[in-house]
Amino acid sequence: MVSSVGSHTWELLLTVDHQHEGVEKEFFLHVTGDLHVGGLMLKLVEQIKVAQDWSDYAFWWEQKKCWLLKTHWTLDKCGVQADAKLIFTTQHKMLRLRLPNMKTVRLKVSFSSMVFRAVSDICKMLNIRRSEELSLLRQSEGTLKKKKKKDKNSKDPATEDILNLCNSSVSSGLPANPGLYSKTMTPIYDPVSGSPASSTITWFSDSSLTEQNCSILALSHPTCSPETLAEMYQPRTLADKAKLNAGWLDSSRSLMEQGVLEEDQLLLRFKYYTFFDLNPKYDAVRINQIYEQARWAILLEEIDCTEEEMLIFAALQAYHVSKLSLSSETQDSTCESEVDEVEAALSNLEVTLEGGNKSNILEDITDIPKLADNLKLVRPKKLALKAIKTYWFVFRDTSISYFKNKESAQGEPIEKLNLKGCEVVPDVNVAAKKFGIKLLIPVADGMNEVYLRCDNEDQYARWMAACVLASKGRTMADSSYQPEVQKILSFLQMKNWTMCSQAASEPENVDMKPECFVSPRYTKKFKSKQLTARILEAHQNVSQMSLVEAKLRFIQAWQSLPEFGLSYYIVRFKGSKKDDVLGVSYNRLIRIDMATGDPITTWRFSNMKQWNVNWEIRQVAIEFDQNVSIAFTCLSADCKIIHEYIGGYIFLSTRSKDHNETLDEELFHKLTGGQE
Numbered sequence: 001m002v003s004s005v006g007s008h009t010w011e012l013l014l015t016v017d018h019q020h021e022g023v024e025k026e027f028f029l030h031v032t033g034d035l036h037v038g039g040l041m042l043k044l045v046e047q048i049k050v051a052q053d054w055s056d057y058a059f060w061w062e063q064k065k066c067w068l069l070k071t072h073w074t075l076d077k078c079g080v081q082a083d084a085k086l087i088f089t090t091q092h093k094m095l096r097l098r099l100p101n102m103k104t105v106r107l108k109v110s111f112s113s114m115v116f117r118a119v120s121d122i123c124k125m126l127n128i129r130r131s132e133e134l135s136l137l138r139q140s141e142g143t144l145k146k147k148k149k150k151d152k153n154s155k156d157p158a159t160e161d162i163l164n165l166c167n168s169s170v171s172s173g174l175p176a177n178p179g180l181y182s183k184t185m186t187p188i189y190d191p192v193s194g195s196p197a198s199s200t201i202t203w204f205s206d207s208s209l210t211e212q213n214c215s216i217l218a219l220s221h222p223t224c225s226p227e228t229l230a231e232m233y234q235p236r237t238l239a240d241k242a243k244l245n246a247g248w249l250d251s252s253r254s255l256m257e258q259g260v261l262e263e264d265q266l267l268l269r270f271k272y273y274t275f276f277d278l279n280p281k282y283d284a285v286r287i288n289q290i291y292e293q294a295r296w297a298i299l300l301e302e303i304d305c306t307e308e309e310m311l312i313f314a315a316l317q318a319y320h321v322s323k324l325s326l327s328s329e330t331q332d333s334t335c336e337s338e339v340d341e342v343e344a345a346l347s348n349l350e351v352t353l354e355g356g357n358k359s360n361i362l363e364d365i366t367d368i369p370k371l372a373d374n375l376k377l378v379r380p381k382k383l384a385l386k387a388i389k390t391y392w393f394v395f396r397d398t399s400i401s402y403f404k405n406k407e408s409a410q411g412e413p414i415e416k417l418n419l420k421g422c423e424v425v426p427d428v429n430v431a432a433k434k435f436g437i438k439l440l441i442p443v444a445d446g447m448n449e450v451y452l453r454c455d456n457e458d459q460y461a462r463w464m465a466a467c468v469l470a471s472k473g474r475t476m477a478d479s480s481y482q483p484e485v486q487k488i489l490s491f492l493q494m495k496n497w498t499m500c501s502q503a504a505s506e507p508e509n510v511d512m513k514p515e516c517f518v519s520p521r522y523t524k525k526f527k528s529k530q531l532t533a534r535i536l537e538a539h540q541n542v543s544q545m546s547l548v549e550a551k552l553r554f555i556q557a558w559q560s561l562p563e564f565g566l567s568y569y570i571v572r573f574k575g576s577k578k579d580d581v582l583g584v585s586y587n588r589l590i591r592i593d594m595a596t597g598d599p600i601t602t603w604r605f606s607n608m609k610q611w612n613v614n615w616e617i618r619q620v621a622i623e624f625d626q627n628v629s630i631a632f633t634c635l636s637a638d639c640k641i642i643h644e645y646i647g648g649y650i651f652l653s654t655r656s657k658d659h660n661e662t663l664d665e666e667l668f669h670k671l672t673g674g675q676e
Contacts, residue, residue, distance in 0.1 A: 009032050010032075011030060011082060012028070012040075012086070013026065015088065017089035018048075027044060032075075034075075036072055037059065037072070038071035041057070041059070041088070056091050063085055064079075064084075066257060067112045091110055091112040091113075092110050094262055095262070095264060095265075096162070097265070098267045100270065100296065101217070102292070103163060104163065105164075107165040110255075111255045114669070116665065118136075119135055119251075127217070127285045128283075130276055130286070132651070134268060136248075136249045136267065137266065138249060138266055140243045140247050217285045220288055220292060226515035232300055233300070234519075234520070238592065239594065242569050242581065245636075246569075246636050246637040247637075248641050250644070252644075252669050252672065271645075272648055273565035276655055278290075287551055288551065291551040291555055294558040295313070295554070298310070298313050299517075303561055306428075308429060309495070309561065310522055311518075311534050311537075312494050313517075313554065314514065314538065315535050316551075316553060318539060368475045368476060369476040369481075371395035372392070372393070373463070375459075376391075377453075378452070391403060391404065392406045398470035399418050400416070401415070417441055417450060419467060419470035420473050421603075422439050422471045422602070424439060424467045424468050425438040425439075430495040435459070436453050439467065447598075447599055447601065460488070465484035465485040472587065473604075487560070494541045494553070512532050515528065517535060565585045567583070567645065568582070569582045569636050570635045571635060573630065573631070574630070584646070587606070589605075589622075589646075605646070607624045608622060609625065611623070613639055618639045619632065620632055620634070643672065648672055651668045
C-alpha cells in the first residue's frame with residue numbers, strides 16, 4: 001500500500017456505476033493526497049467521456065460503508081489511500097415500500113441522506129404530513145416465513161400491487177420542508193370516500209401524486225381473504241411481538257450505510273404513536289394509512305382486544321367496505337356541518353406527551369374538582385378467591401382515598417392510593433353490565449393490584465378518565481378531562497347494542513364474508529352466520545357515520561385499547577438473572593414479566609432526568625427523579641433502536657401547531673443519535 005504523503009502521486013481504482021454499453025466501468029487515476037473529493041469527481045468525469053448529467057453521482061467507499069459527500073475535503077482528510085475501493089454511483093435509487101395498507105409503491109429515494117430526511121422526502125411525495133411520526137422497517141426473518149408462502153399463492157404479486165411512482169420529484173434531491181404547505185388551498189373532502197377534492201389533491205404543492213394515485217392511498221380497499229390472512233405472520237407471545245420491532249432502521253444513518261440495496265423492499269410504518277394535528281381537510285392519505293395500520297394490527301393480533309371490541313372493529317370495517325361498494329352514488333358536494341362533526345371528533349385523537357402542552361398554567365390556582373361515590377373494591381385473594389366490598393371513594397388531585405361509608409369521610413381514610421405513574425387497564429363488558437377499572441400501582445417491590453367496580457357507564461367514564469389523567473400526573477382541572485370522559489362514553493356507546501329483529505333476519509340477505517373482518521381466533525370460535533349476525537348488531541351503532549368519521553372512530557377505539565402504542569423488546573436488566581420484556585410507549589417504559597405478561601414496574605418519561613448508552617457493552621442507562629436509575633441490554637434488537645425511540649418521543653413532545661414550523665432536524669439527531 002502506498003501512502004498519500006506530500007506530493008507523491010498514486011493510483012486509485014474507481015468504479016463507475018453507469019448503464020452505457022461499451023463504456024469502461026473501471027478507471028485508474030493518478031492522484032495526490034491533497035486532491036479534494038470534488039476535484040476527483042471532475043477528473044473522473046473527464047476520463048469517462050460520456051455526456052450526461054452526473055450531478056446525482058457521489059463516491060461510495062465500499063470497505064468503510066460510507067459516502068464521501070463533503071466534496072471540499074481532501075483524500076487525506078477522508079483517509080482514502082491506494083487500497084480504497086470507491087464506487088461512483090447515483091445517490092437516488094429505486095426502492096419498494098410496503099405501506100400500512102399493504103400496497104407497495106416503487107419510487108426513487110435518496111440512499112445517501114440520513115433515513116430521517118429520506119422518510120421526510122418520501123412522505124412529501126405520498127402527501128403524508130408529519131413525516132417525523134413514520135420510519136422505515138426491515139422485516140425480521142422470523143416474520144417473513146409465512147409471507148413467502150402467501151406470495152406464492154397470490155395472483156401476480158410482482159406487478160399487481162405495485163404503484164410505480166418512479167418519475168417523482170423526490171428524485172430531484174431537493175430537501176423536503178415537512179412543515180410548509182400551500183395556503184391557497186380550498187380544503188374540501190368527499191364525506192363518503194374520505195378523499196380530498198382535486199383542489200386539495202396534495203398538501204405539498206410539489207408532490208407528484210396524481211388524483212388516481214392519491215385515491216389509491218387515501219381509500220381503504222376490500223380486505224384480503226381469510227386464507228391469506230391465516231398465512232400471514234401472527235405473533236402469539238410477547239417474544240413474537242418483539243420480533244415486529246427489531247428491524248427499525250437507524251434514522252441517523254443512510255440506507256446504503258445500513259445495507260439496503262436498490263429495489264429492496266422495506267416497510268413504511270407509523271413508528272411513533274403520537275398522531276399530531278390530524279386534519280381531515282388535508283390528511284386523507286395520512287388518516288387512511290393510520291386506520292390501515294390499526295386495522296392490520298387488530299386482524300393479525302399484534303394488539304389484544306376483547307370479543308366485544310373485535311366486533312366493533314369488524315362493524316366499522318364492514319361499514320367501510322359497504323360504503324365503498326356504493327361509491328358510484330357518492331354525493332358531489334360536501335356538507336359543512338359534516339366537516340364540523342369530523343373536526344369535533346378529532347379533539348380526542350391527539351395523544352401528547354405530558355409536558356408537551358402547557359395550556360393548563362392556571363390549574364394550580366383554580367379549584368380542582370373531586371369525585372365522591374360508592375364503588376366496589378375488589379382485591380385478589382389467594383386460592384383464586386376475590387374479596388368484593390363497597391366503600392365510599394373520594395378522588396382528589398391524583399389520589400384516591402376510600403372510607404367505610406360517606407359519614408366517616410371526614411376522618412382518616414382506610415387507605416390512600418397515589419395514582420401517579422400507575423397503569424390503568426379497563427375491565428369492561430357492556431353486555432354483562434361490568435364496568436371495572438384495574439389499577440397497577442407502583443410500590444417498592446413491583447406493582448400493587450387494585451380493582452374498582454362501577455355501577456354504570458356514566459360513573460365508569462368519570463372515574464376512568466380521572467384515573468387515566470392521574471396516572472400522567474394531571475388532575476380533573478386539566479382541559480383534557482371532559483374530552484376524555486366523552487371519548488370513553490362514545491366507545492361504550494358503540495359497544496352497547498341490542499339484537500333487533502331486523503339485524504337477526506339480515507344475515508341471510510347480506511353478502512358479507514365476516515372472516516375478513518375479525519382475527520383468525522374469532523373465525524375459529526364462531527360459525528360464519530353467527531359472526532355476520534353479531535357484526536350487524538354492532539353495526540347499528542355506527543351506521544350513521546360518514547366514512548372519514550368511521551375511520552377516525554376506528555383509530556380512537558384502537559387508541560383506547562390497553563396495549564395501544566406499546567412496542568416490545570426483550571431485554572436483560574442489570575443485576576437480573578432472567579430476561580424481561582420492555583414496553584416502550586409515548587409517555588413511559590414498562591417492565592413486563594415475560595412468562596405471565598404482567599407489568600412489573602412503570603417509569604414515566606416526565607420523571608426522566610437523562611438517558612445514555614454505553615456503546616462498548618451496548619447498555620442503555622436511564623436516570624429518573626428520586627434517585628431511581630435503571631440499566632439494561634437489549635437482546636431482541638440493537639440498543640440504538642430503544643435509545644432512538646425514547647429520544648424520538650421526547651422530540652415529538654416539543655411540536656406545536658404552527659403550520660409554518662419546519663422540523664428541527666438537528667434537535668432530533670441530538671436526542672436520538674447517541675455518541676457512538
